Amino acid sequence: MTASFQNAVLTGACGGLGQALARELIARGAAVALVGLHLPTLQALAALAPERCAVYTPDVADSAAMQAMAADWMARAGAPDLVIANAGVAGGYDTAQADDLAVLRRMLQINLLGAATTFQPFVTAMRSRRRGALVGVASIAGWRGMPGNGAYCASKGGLIRYLESLRAEMRGGPVAVVTVSPGYLRTALTAGNRFAMPGLMEPDAAARAMLAGIARGRTHIVLPARIGWLARLLNLLPGALHDRLLLGQPRKPRRGEAGATPIPGLAPPTDPRA
Template identity: 50%
Template sequence: MKPLVFITGASSGIGRALAARYHAAGFRLALVARRGAETEAWAREQGWPEADWRVLPADVADIDSITAAGQRCLAEVGLPDVVIANAGISVGVDTADAADLAVIARTFATNNVGMAATFQPFVSAMRARGSGRLVGVASVAGIRGLPGHGAYCASKAGVISYLESLRGELRGSGVKVVTVVPGYVDTPLTRGNRYGMPFLMSPEDFADRAFVAIRAGVSYRVIPWPMGVAAKLLRLLPNAVFDRLLAGRPRKRRQGE
């Protein structure tokens, strides 16, 4: 039987590109998306045999919803070889505005709790089998905090640390934990940005490189690599220099802007 990949956030952007890349590599697809009907229509447009894919509608920010999707995958499709927790949101925030506290809570519910809830149904079964890939999509925005982008930066920093912890927990089990760290990818999530995006890449290019990294079972990979070098240099800057460098930088659009 063909191997199986479970992908969240499969309705657009990186998730959709990863689905296409994995199908091209001979995988069956379990695709999780809030917009289930839209995702099913897209899969049919690709001309793929219906035996090769299944759409599992779910909201990653809702623990019961996403864990139920995982349990349904196990019961109806099988135990995945690869689970990719890709779903995420990115909205600018201003801590002085009380309304943005709800945005921060929703960001963490989706990007952090949602990632753990995506993996949870599969961890024990993968450990018992002695193989598998648990893949979390982080961001270079998690390496340093950007003004006006506190919710997203903090959530992605949390993703990086969470995956590092999970990797240690599963060491020696045969289950690999892979942290994929995108730079700027041309998706609906980034198109509204009001600032320059160096090394901007297409979702398809990103998916090709991520597929290679995941297949190799690397623990951590920044894509593209020049963005990783830039991020490491930013991490080394003294705070005073970093703060001056970002002074006046346009901020992420807030909800409703």
């Protein structure tokens, strides 16, 4: 089965993968609701097809704001046939640091709750339309925990389980639920990584592969596919050996450290020297 999409909602449209997805959808003639936090980036994307795009800047964890966005978009363009919950943040995490508890909370709000608040306003309308796909962008990091990355792994692991549950609820209906698990993409979220990133993939290639898989009716997509096989092989190792191998890897930079990516909605970390 193949499908083409005419009406798409995309969160995280300002990031590397999000911009690539937006450009690809717009190039294919779709009307696109561009959801993100950096207004100039969204406006530049919308300028590619102003008659088919609208720009929104809600916090994806704010259900009322997301419902307002959905109502406005459906009044403009009708019910979407593709909703991609792509908004996500990443960062190192240390349970011994009190400031990092806020990082965990915010990451769960954006990466996990944000997918539910993205999907919820559209489910009834998409069911009535009797076609479409709800797509959650998870991560290989959600398959197994990694040292120093507990907040991100927990949020993406939770998202994978949420999507599994939603898929079971929607099974037999007209709306598909798709889990996308990227490995390493060349984006701002990985730019500060201090460890090896096998299979590093360009966002444009990832966007094309992702949309092709969705159109073919796949419910699980790994980008690139070979990273999925590598992760599965590593998961066959005994837990103690797997943990020992990972323990020696450099940790992802924490908030406030060199190479860390900003996390929207968080105050600057406390400076212990203050």
